[in-house]
Amino acid sequence: MSIDVSGVTKTFGDFVALDDVSVSLPTGQLTALLGPSGGGKSTLLRVIAGLETADTGRVTIEGVDATRLPPQKRNVGFVFQHYAVFKHMTVAKNVAFGLEIRKRPKAEIAARVDELLRLVHLSQFSHRLPSQLSGGQRQRMALARALAVEPKVLLLDEPFGALDAKVRKELRDWLRRLHDEVHVTTVFVTHDQEEAMEVADEIVVINDGRVEQVGTPDQLYDEPANDFVMSFLGEVTTLGGVLLRPHDVHISTTPQLAGAAEGTVSRVLRVGFEVRVNVLTDDGEDVLLVLTRTHARQLGIEPGVRVWVTPASGALTVPSMKAAVG
Amino acid sequence: MTSALAGVTGAAAEPASREGRRPRRSRRATPRNTLTKGAALGLGVTMVWFSILVLIPLAAIVATASENGWSQYVATLQNPQTWAAIKLTVGQALLVTVINIVMGTVIAWVLVRDRFPGKAILDVIIDVPFALPTIVAGLVLLALYGPNSPIGVHWANTERAVFLALAFVTLPFIVRTVQPVLEELESDVEEAAASLGASRTTIIRRIVLPSLTPAIAAGAALSFARAISEYGSLVLLSGNLPFRTEVVSVRVLSFIENGNTASAAALATIMLAVALLVIVVLDIVQRRVSRRG
């Protein structure tokens, strides 16, 4: 295991930001910390980097107990959401900074900076000041700067958060490819589940200072540990007291299946090739389901039509919190 | 607690504010004219007043000084008493500026990064030299460093008195230009340096200080300009002894009192030139900062 966090608690005043968090992140993988805003993702990342000290618990990096090490000694690369560029240094100087601190020979530094700038496609900008770069370019420079010192782990806090949707998507694919090339253990924070599912080998879902679940994107999607994870990873609806995905709801215009709930179509919304249908059951539940257009047309779904809905066979269902409590 | 001076000195540290929201447009080759009739009238009236008050009088100084060509300047500078005054003024102003660069930065650092009871009071006291009448400043310094000094330091009528007065009146300049910049330094930049392995001293030397340099330079220019033109605080304190504690302003005044307006104007022109130089330097520093963005 590359990074081991065990029993870490962090409080700010009397506010508990991390509550007894333990996770292990395997070497060479790309891990996403996913969770809602304020859940404690940044705090966990900063504790790993040594920018914040945990109140209790231990952090081990590559087998070395790093709990008491200052950030300078941990050899982690950290990429900040707002880049944290050194404004008064050129792009090349920014990237060279960590190597100069380590007093590497000049020639070696020059070669390494060259190589990294090529890797992040910024070679032609090496003599510019950061203010003369676009947001995406600045972010790539920040990444090159973090990679220059050959960190044992690379930590990225919402690396693409400040970029527009298109650049974000490009950089996301690029990060995946970069990771496949350099293979450094990487942890990145995001609150965008799509980003996490697409890029990460493994996802750690964090909410309210606690780890809700750890697993591959497929595991999380197919076997969510609880209703929070389930609803955070994709759209859900309730039917008969259970949570399920809207495309897992079976609908018919005749009472075919036993136990199906009867109701009336209250709203039909076409979004591209799919049709989103709201059904108000006679028990007062508002069920959302998603059909293909063809399917909807075959069934003749329109507002006011009487229908029967039931979980499709093999549908993933999770008891809803409300049902569990009530 | 925030400062009264922030607005006075802050403009130097905040580039582009004076140019309005569209700095790019003002760099066009042909400046646009968007004045409405009313605005043009306003501009006319204010320009007349500005000319009557500032431009024409300053032009009068240069004109008077140049009536006899360069010989007036040469004669003025060759006067040993005047030359001694220039040397003293520039020398002490430089010394004070250096002290301000160090102490001003330290004080700004303490005000922004440190926390202790009474810090708010320190913050207000920094502005006192700005608000205090200069003659009172001299009187005040005399109380501690004059003949009745309670700590036995008798610096009145010496070069040290000149230094004290200049240090007093220029205290706020660097503090108030550096402080806002330091406040706005993003902590993640320092954290980035730390995670790259930089020690505390390295972070301060290579990350923090370079970011402060433009502000320090701007504050230093202001403080130097103020120091070479100081008059009021020196009147009671320095004794105005020729060749020893007489500064340029006092020299100009004695030329005026002796009716020697030509020499007064020549010396004043030299001071104006230095002031202008300082403004140009300030502007260059500001523009370099704004390019950095």
Place this chain on the structure above:
Amino acid sequence: MVEVSTPVRWALRLAAVAYVFFLVAWPVALVVRQTFSNGLDNLIEAFQDPHVVNALELTLMVAFWAVVINTLFGVTISILLVRYEFPGKRLLSALIDVPLSVSPVVVGLALLLVYNGRDGWFGPTLEANGLQVIFDTPGMIMATCFVALPLVIREVVPTLTEVGDDQEQAARSLGANARQTFWRITLPSIKWAVIYGVVLSLARSLGEFGAVKIVSGNVTGRTQTATLMVEAKYQNFQQGTAYATSFLLILVSIACLVVVAVLRPKHP
């Protein structure tokens, strides 16, 4: 954020506090104490001296007019600089700062050369028409205006820039004319900046010394302001009165500072 080590932090804190204490706090405190060394005698004596009372009144009058003029001028120039484009704008913007770097003595000399009644550029003509500038109040007001000129502008320009012109354009689109837009939108949004500018100008105007000394002629009881009075009394060995007058000036200037510190919105 780098945290310096504890000894270094203490050293820096001590250096900063000691420097300010020895340079400013202690000397000012000494003058305040000496003012009250005989109880209220110094103050009472000062207020019974008609010259002192006269000087204080003159100072207030000169400062009042200088502040009024500088405020009108400053607000107008600020709006022109921020909201309009015109040839020479950059130059004007740079020239506005000139008074900050000009010695008060040079200011006095400059006004003297143009407005003195004997051989000034405009002085004789003006005097022939009954307006004496030099050695009289108009000259003193002008000198004070000169030295305090940039203060209002330096407060208002950044605020005006920050506020932007969206609201003004909105008002225009709703049918407000230029005058209504100014009074209902622009002025309220720069109100505080104008007030700080006024307070700072007031402090500067009350305390002006060198420039006023030259243009006023420093005639006791007629053109002697409070600051000139301090010099005269101190040199006449009437130190009690000098201290008392200084104390009043210190009081006013610190009051100005406190007003500004309280009014200025705390930035986050």
